[in-house]
Amino acid sequence: MALSLSSTAFQDGTAIPLKYTCDGADVSPPLAWNGAPPRAAAFALIADDPDAPAGTWVHWVLYNVPGTATQLPENVAKADALPDLGGALQGRNDFRRAGYGGPCPPPGPAHHYLFKLYALDALLKLKPGAQKQDLEAAMQAHVLGTAQLMGTYARQRR
Numbered sequence: 001m002a003l004s005l006s007s008t009a010f011q012d013g014t015a016i017p018l019k020y021t022c023d024g025a026d027v028s029p030p031l032a033w034n035g036a037p038p039r040a041a042a043f044a045l046i047a048d049d050p051d052a053p054a055g056t057w058v059h060w061v062l063y064n065v066p067g068t069a070t071q072l073p074e075n076v077a078k079a080d081a082l083p084d085l086g087g088a089l090q091g092r093n094d095f096r097r098a099g100y101g102g103p104c105p106p107p108g109p110a111h112h113y114l115f116k117l118y119a120l121d122a123l124l125k126l127k128p129g130a131q132k133q134d135l136e137a138a139m140q141a142h143v144l145g146t147a148q149l150m151g152t153y154a155r156q157r158r
Helices: 132-139
Strands: 004-006 031-034 042-049 057-066 088-090 111-120 143-153
Touching: 004 143, 031 111, 042 132, 057 132
Parallel strands: none
Antiparallel strands: 004 031, 042 057, 042 111, 057 088, 111 143
16 A cells, blocks of 8 residues: 555645634644555655745655654644654744744735655654755655645635
């Protein structure tokens, strides 16, 4: 079975509810996965917006989630280290903060938000606060499988 990623908050290809955006509570959505490769030692997650005006905008960088994990709860703490998630670490998003920063596009057409999960064969030797490109470089040669969930969000003109 292939690795798959889902959320109880929204279906793949549908709108992300207001609660998970900068116009709402700005909390991370609950995520769950199954079909992890048997050798998965850790998971990493990158959430970004490829439609941002200045180029891809990074909303979440999370890594060293234990390989036994099958989900992330709603409202993951916006902290560098997550003892409640087995010592997982969070990097810096493009809002220059640790943890999740919800969709916050300029008014206009909907943007696409990609939640990309990576199953890895090892924990990564990255300190808290790594950026997306640091994570991508550290994951080279360690990815056993990937899954993606896409949501959309559009802001209304005020």
